[in-house]
Amino acid sequence: MKQLFKNALCYAIGSAGLFPVFRRIFAGRAVIVMFHEIQQDCRSELKTGTSVELFEYSLSWLKREGWTIVSLEECLERLARNDRSRRYAVLTFDDGYRDNVSVALPILERNNAPFMMYVPTAALTRTMQSWWLGLRELFRSREAVTIDAMGVRFRCPDLRSKQVALGKVDEWVHQDYGRAAALATTFENAGISMSSLNDRYFLDARALQSLARHPLASIGGHTTSHQALANLDAAAARTELVDNRNYLEDLLQMPVRHLAYPYGSCGLREGHLANEAGYVSAVTTRHGQLSDDRIDRFALPRIGVSSAFDSESSFAARMNGVQLAAQTLLARRPHRQGVEDASRQVRPTAG
Numbered sequence: 633m634k635q636l637f638k639n640a641l642c643y644a645i646g647s648a649g650l651f652p653v654f655r656r657i658f659a660g661r662a663v664i665v666m667f668h669e670i671q672q673d674c675r676s677e678l679k680t681g682t683s684v685e686l687f688e689y690s691l692s693w694l695k696r697e698g699w700t701i702v703s704l705e706e707c708l709e710r711l712a713r714n715d716r717s718r719r720y721a722v723l724t725f726d727d728g729y730r731d732n733v734s735v736a737l738p739i740l741e742r743n744n745a746p747f748m749m750y751v752p753t754a755a756l757t758r759t760m761q762s763w764w765l766g767l768r769e770l771f772r773s774r775e776a777v778t779i780d781a782m783g784v785r786f787r788c789p790d791l792r793s794k795q796v797a798l799g800k801v802d803e804w805v806h807q808d809y810g811r812a813a814a815l816a817t818t819f820e821n822a823g824i825s826m827s828s829l830n831d832r833y834f835l836d837a838r839a840l841q842s843l844a845r846h847p848l849a850s851i852g853g854h855t856t857s858h859q860a861l862a863n864l865d866a867a868a869a870r871t872e873l874v875d876n877r878n879y880l881e882d883l884l885q886m887p888v889r890h891l892a893y894p895y896g897s898c899g900l901r902e903g904h905l906a907n908e909a910g911y912v913s914a915v916t917t918r919h920g921q922l923s924d925d926r927i928d929r930f931a932l933p934r935i936g937v938s939s940a941f942d943s944e945s946s947f948a949a950r951m952n953g954v955q956l957a958a959q960t961l962l963a964r965r966p967h968r969q970g971v972e973d974a975s976r977q978v979r980p981t982a983g
Contacts, residue, residue, distance in 0.1 A: 660719075660920075660921030660922050660923040660953075661711065661716060661719055661720065661921075661922060661923055661924060662707050662710070662711060662719065662720040662721070662722070662921065662922040663699070663719075663720075663721050663722070663921045663922065663934075663935055663951065664704070664707075664721075664722045664724055664915055664922070664932060664933070664934040664935070665690065665721060665722065665723050665724065665934065665935055665936075665937060666724050666726065666915070666917065666934040666935065666936040666937065667681075667682050667687070667723070667724065667725050667726070667732075667736075667936075667937055668680075668681050668682070668725065668726050668727060668729065668938070669681030669682065669729045669731055669732075669833075670682050670683075670684060670687050670725075670729075670731050670732060670735045670736040670739075671683060671684070671731060671735070671939075672684060672731065672735050674939050675791060676772070677768065677772070678768055678771060678772055678791070678794055678795055678798055679791075679795060679938075679939045679940040680764075680768055680798075680938075680940065681729075681731075681938065681939065682937050682938055682939050682942075683939045684735060684739075686937065686939050686942060686943075686944065686947070687736060687739060687937075688739055689944050689947070690937055690947055691723075691739065691740075691743045691745060692743075693944075693947065693948060693951070694721045694951075695743065697948075697951070698718065698719060699718075699719045699720065699721040699951075700718045700719070700720050700721070701720075701721050701722075701723060701743070701745040701746065702720050702721070702722060702746060703722070703746040703747075703748070703850055704722045704724070704748050704850065704852075704890055704913065705850070705889075706720075706746075707720045707722045707922075708913060708929065711922060711924065711927065714924065722746075722748065723740070723745055723746070723747040723748070724747065724748045724749075724750065724852075724892065724915060724934065725747060725748070725749045725750070726749075726750050726854065726892055727750070727751070727752065727755060727834065727854065727858070728749060728750075728751035728752070728755050728756070728834050728835045728840065728854075729833055729834060729835070730832075730833060730834060730835055730839070731833075732749060732835075733835065733839065733843055737843075737846075740848055741848065744848070745848065746848045746849075746850070747848060747849060747850070748850045748851075748852050748890060749843070749849065749850070749851055749852065750851075750852040750853065750854040750890075750891070750892035750915075751835075751840060751851060751852070751853070751854050751880065752854040752855055752856065752857065752858040752876065752894070753855075753856040753857070753875065753876050753879045753880070754830075754856060754857045754858060755830060755834040755835070755854075755858070756834065756835070756836060756837045756840060756883075757837075758827045758830040758831055758834075759827070759830075759857070760826070760830055760834075760857060760858055761812060761813070761816075761826055761857070761858075762826060762829060762830055762833075762834075762858075763805065763812040763815050763819075764802065764805075765826075765829040765830075765833060766815065766819045766824050766826060766829060767798055767801055767802065767815070768798065769824050769829060770818070770819070770822055770824060771786075771788060771794045771797055771798045772794065774788075774822075775787065775788060775789045776788070777797065778818070779801055779815070779818055780814075780817055780818050780821075781811065781814035781815060781817075781818065782801065782804060784800075786800075795940065799940075806895070809859070809860040809863055809895065809897075810863065837883055840883070840884070841883060841884060844884045844886060850890070851880060851884060851886075851888060852888060852889070852890035852891055852892060853873065853876045853877045853880060853888050853890070853891045853892075853911065854876065854891070854892050854894060855872040855873060855876050855893075855894055856871070856872045856875045856876045856879070857872065858894045859872060859894060860894060860895050860897035861873075861893060861894065861897050861898060861902045861905075862897040862898060862899060862901075862902060863897065866901065866905065869901075869902065869905055870905050870908070870909065873891070873905055873906055873909040873911070874909045874910075877891075877909055877910060877911070888911075889910075889911060889912045889913070890911060890912065890913045890914070890915075891906050891909075891911040891913065891914040891915070892914065892915045893914060893915070893916055893917075895917065896916040896917025896918060898914065898916055898930075898931060902914075902930075903928070903930030903931055904930075906930050907930060911930075912929065913929045913930065913932060914929070914930045914931065914932065915932045915933075915934055916931055916932060916933060916934065917934060917936065918931070918933045918934070919933060919934070919935060919936070919950075920933030920934075920935075921933065921935070921953070935950055935951065
């Protein structure tokens with residue numbers, strides 16, 4: 633219901649012709665857009681990625697509204713020299729899914745749109761503990777699912793109930809990424825193989841080599857095993873960053889200069905480690921746009937697009953700065969409430 637309300641609000645703001653007002657005040661000079669899977673049949677995948685229709689709309693909207701789609705390198709260069717002639721958009725894809733090539737690439741080619749793909753080593757070697765794929769397979773193939781580690785049984789006979797149940801378990805893992813390992817027994821009992829899912833959904837090494845030679849493509853790092861770096865000690869986090877970069881550079885025979893933090897898990901330490909590992913930028917999952925040259929290149933915000941949460945109107949609203957406006961107002965609210973409370977405390981009573 634909350635998401636339906638948000639989408640309705642975005643539609644109302646757009647229908648009222650207020651997007652230009654929000655864009656003028658809140659939109660940045662550039663934006664990095666985050667995608668994962670681009671799904672041909674979004675419903676069968678429980679709407680865990682972006683539908684072809686929404687993906688195509690996103691690209692056409694950017695071009696229609698005057699955003700120039702550029703590579704990440706060009707975007708950062710233009711921001712560094714304070715180029716205000718246009719607004720710029722960068723398209724990024726996390727994890728290295730097969731459908732980024734089979735489904736998204738022809739659309740990107742038609743739009744002459746450069747893009748960045750961030751790839752973890754373990755996706756290519758089929759060793760990644762891709763628990764999110766395991767959960768999706770579990771819920772899409774059953775009408776009743778028991779998550780042993782949570783001590784919860786879900787009854788989910790239709791798409792909506794499957795989405796809700798999957799969302800609850802997904803949120804449970806995101807609260808503590810150490811919990812992902814506790815799902816292994818559930819997957820094993822259900823006969824779900826991580827290696828098979830990795831092979832079904834992720835590019836292999838040869839396919840990535842071919843993609844890396846495409847004139848629109850750039851390849852970035854995404855760590856070795858896709859663990860949340862903030863949960864690791866410094867030595868382990870450094871190894872994840874360095875080994876992934878070395879692996880990709882050896883495989884592709886080209887420099888790998890850009891990084892995406894798995895789950896957006898990062899802080900000052902992770903930015904320092906990424907710099908040490910030889911990267912020149914790193915993107916997060918924090919919502920936001922890029923305004924000028926005074927940006928932290930190792931904590932770049934993005935705007936994620938997913939069919940589970942986005943409609944055409946909500947995409948347009950967020951690109952025009954509506955979500956940033958809401959965040960700004962909410963950030964000011966506690967301060968304003970504190971001022972009002974203090975005022976009430978010192979206000980003299982009627983005599």
